[in-house]
Amino acid sequence: MIQRYSQGTSARRIFPILLIAEGLCLSGMGVDLTITSLTGSSLAPAPWMATFPIACIFIGTVIGTPAMGRLVGRFGYRQVFVFGALLAVLGGISSATALRFHQFPLLCIGTFCVGIYQSGTNYYRYAAADSMPGKESKAINGILSAGAIASIIGPVLATFFGTATNIEYEGSYYVVSVLAACAVIVLLALPKIQSPTPAHMRDKATASTTPNYPALLTRPRFVLGATISFVASFVMVLVMSGAPIVLESTFSQNAQTRMVAMQLHMVGMYLPTLFAIFIFHKKNSEMAQALTGLIIGMLGTVVALAASASYAVTLDLLLIGISWSLCYAAGSALLTKSYTESERSWARGVGELAPVLGQVLGSVLAGVLLAAGWKTVFVTVLAMIVCALIAMAGYRNKIKS
16 A cells, blocks of 8 residues: 555645655756657657657656556655656766767667656655645646746756757756756655554555456546546647657747747646646536646647648647646546555556556657658547547546545
């Protein structure tokens, strides 16, 4: 069973630490996401492999995610979070070294390490939810709101330090390492975690809760939360991975313009969480939040396809970011309500696979679809329509928490 904070530990102390750590993580991710498609394109042995380094971020997340729940249960949140941040320090150095020596595999290794880091940081929102029982949705939206500032900082750092050395974007990857090192320092202040039950009771509970994956996959809340998280992540990463390349190769936009486009995308990803806390605060409002996000996402893609211009791609990035923000928070909240306390350690790992598998699929397909033309992004509309239909079916069935 995943260990939770002791009753004497105040959420007022825990939440700010996780918020700062989330901001540092997302700033580093903002750097990676802004430049990795471009650096991958410059080092890739074939054009269709251009987005593979960014896919390695999400592949690392997929591989790391299933183990995170059990690792947290065994070692505690702080130890796991610190270890992940240390891996990101190495990942940034590896990516910078790849540019200096023109080594595509080394770039993939660096981004893979960042992906492992992300698999741990995905649990920040769960750690916050654990510290605020009964206010899980508020805690999740609150932690994700750290991205509102990181969305501005990340792309700026990527562009500003991109010319810090004689090799383009080498300095940007060193920034990833510095931000991760700062996260290590912050996370060391996270209180130790204690289980609220004695050790012999924990052992008994663990022994009696053998993972029952088939049963979990039949629960409506779990299926709905996983579907929403998967589709939102697939759409967001596909557009995010492909857009910088399209802006550079098709519309000949410079680094400054691409930076602004990625800033708007990340603002869309994280700023709405500040308002979602107040707009979607009622009980069982997750499906309304998800449907709102899906409609906004479909609108963004239609605009991008209707107007063949750089501003349309930029607008699509913004609206897809907003769509992901609303859907990801809603899907996460549904997942937290789909399992019992005793199932938490293994069920969370399964639930976390949904968004990261969507991210892997989106990042891998981005390069393939771009080779066939930007118009193929229409596949995202089809995915969101299917997801919306599933969400509406769940809404009609009135899934309760």
